[in-house]
Amino acid sequence: MSIDPRALDTEGLRTAIADELERVRRRSTALTTAILDEDELTAQHSRLMSPLVWDLAHVGNYEELWLLRAAAGIEPMRPEIDDIYDAFEHPRAERPTLPLLSPQESTGYLDLVRRKVLDSLDGLRLDGDAPLLRDAFVYGLVLQHEHQHDETMLATHQLRRGAPVLPLDDERPAPRSKGALPREVFVPGGPFVMGTDDDPWAYDNERPAHEVDVAAFWIDTTPVSTGDYRRFVEAGGYDDERWWHPDGREWLARSGKRTPAFWVRDGGGWARRRFGRLEPLPEDEPVQHVCWFEADAYARWAGRRLPTEAEWEKTASWDPATGTKRRFPWGDAPPTDELANVGQTPYRPSPVGSFPAGASPTGALQLIGDVWEWTSSRFHGHPGFCQFPYPEYSEVFFGGDYRVLRGGSWATDGLAARATFRNWDHPIRRQIFAGFRTARDEDAR
Structure with a gap:
């Protein structure tokens, strides 16, 4: 809505x-x-x-x-x-x-x-x-x-531990892309308008609109899947210091984590706990409940990196053919069940490759809904930021170790899911419904 x-x-x-x-x-x-x-x-x-x-x-x-x-x-x-x-x-x-x-x-x-x-x-x-x-x-x-x-x-x-109480059988199939998708899409370089002056209900941290020049880059067509992340786990990714940010290595040593939150071994395979129920790990869904350190480590292991916040927003909102800004990747119309998985039904991400009608101008899918996406950027105000209506919504969080997340999740209502909406959290947080996609510079291989 x-x-x-x-x-x-x-x-x-x-x-x-x-x-x-x-x-x-x-x-x-x-x-x-x-x-x-x-x-x-x-x-x-x-x-x-x-x-x-x-x-x-x-x-x-x-x-x-x-x-x-x-x-x-x-x-x-x-x-x-x-x-x-x-x-x-x-x-x-x-x-x-x-x-x-x-x-x-x-x-x-x-x-x-x-x-x-x-x-x-x-x-x-x-x-x-x-x-x-x-x-x-x-x-x-x-x-x-x-x-x-x-x-x-x-x-x-x-x-929460205890008997399941949420109605998880109320699930609707998502429209899927036909045929194989490219692993990544190309976003041309050049300036674009980041933020907004036009959305009357945008928060202060989304304002003001300002021009940002972003070099050309490649970005994953879809969020990283659970199956792809499982291969990182099984390849010993959590035990190889090469992939981890120094603070991430400290977090690993302190926490002892070796998988995303809520994963458990199930015989020779994997399962996950979802709202009190144990179920097979869904290989084709976007991985969720990973912290920033885990997302960053996977990207390094894959020979890639996390996108910057500006790269993410350019992918999600900018039409390079017309040089115009969109409120959502598909245009200005609000989310529907054909465009994105938002609003808490179903209680899970949709498979990667869903919602072809919700594609961005350059062909990226699922930028709105399914999982929040970690970016490499720290949280700060846009140039010319003015707090309104109170500093505790945004301004007090600028600086520090907060990393920006974008796009919303399946649990985010459509009223708060738009291409300029900014979320942020500490890089160790895993209880949120967060995943990620990776990127690379135009010339990087």
């Missing part, structure tokens, strides 16, 4: 926002109170993640802060919980020790906030010059925020 606020009149936009608010809440409920009891909701299933009940109340508190207090000027409802649900005040590991709202209290709070939000929506001008309300930006902020937490909650489900 995607909304273009500039294509709707005021009443149409209000209706679309109300529908999207309802849709995202159905998703949040389906991942929490609809399938888990209080003990499961309040437990911390991994120190990497919050208790699910924290995420649930947090999205309600965020909605209150931005749609009621900031946008509508309504007095705080529960100011005493602001600190508890401030993600920057309390790291995830300590959140179970906080006086969290119970699941019942959380749902009651969310319902009350939502009723007030819908009541206030009718009285707000969405066509004025107020920065938060212009093109309904603040509603896009809140909708994308909740969808991002839903993806985080899916990562918690993957880490």
Whole structure:
């Protein structure tokens, strides 16, 4: 799903926002109170993640802060919980020790906030010059925020031990490419427009649009498959220091990891654990649950490298024939089931070579959805960056060891999947639904 606020009149936009608010809440409920009891909701299933009940109340508190207090000027409802649900005040590991709202209290709070939000929506001008309300930006902020937490909650489900609860039999076949695909596609050199000034719901770190000159390069047609990555594992790739970044060698020594997360030996072959179920390793899917160090090591082993963030975005958004920017690899129309695997159905990546109708102008597939893709680039602001509406969304993360991921995953909603969207994480993170594709310079072999 995607909304273009500039294509709707005021009443149409209000209706679309109300529908999207309802849709995202159905998703949040389906991942929490609809399938888990209080003990499961309040437990911390991994120190990497919050208790699910924290995420649930947090999205309600965020909605209150931005749609009621900031946008509508309504007095705080529960100011005493602001600190508890401030993600920057309390790291995830300590959140179970906080006086969290119970699941019942959380749902009651969310319902009350939502009723007030819908009541206030009718009285707000969405066509004025107020920065938060212009093109309904603040509603896009809140909708994308909740969808991002839903993806985080899916990562918690993957880490959770216990009886399976997600309906993994609801899987739809993806359209596949006919015939053999080239291993890589060529992206011509030259300048292109990186970032955006045109997308009204883009985040501050996607702005401003600016010209970047990128040398010609080759990039994988599809993400690296599980089968290809298995060959790296079985070739002793984790034990050969030549392939590993110095910090990656330290991570290997400290962690003892020798496969992607959730892989297990199954007799003479391999299996993976997916949301509480053990299943054969799918050779034809994009590999996922690999960290940046693993992606970088594979690329070196293969005689290649990870693409830069600029190379990735040029591949995903630039039409070299017309010199124009696209919102998605296939054009400006939002994702559909024929174009990309986003939105949590099915609960897995689609096979490599899927979605030929979603190809980029140069022929690369699956750039949107399936798996987040690690790039070689560190996270920083674009030239001319201006933080809006608060520094904690992007600016406080600039610098450090954060690496940029692009493209979204099968768990990313279409509302937050676009060619300019930027994600970032520490290079050791593996619980996220991340994979990668490799690249090479034009003259490299």
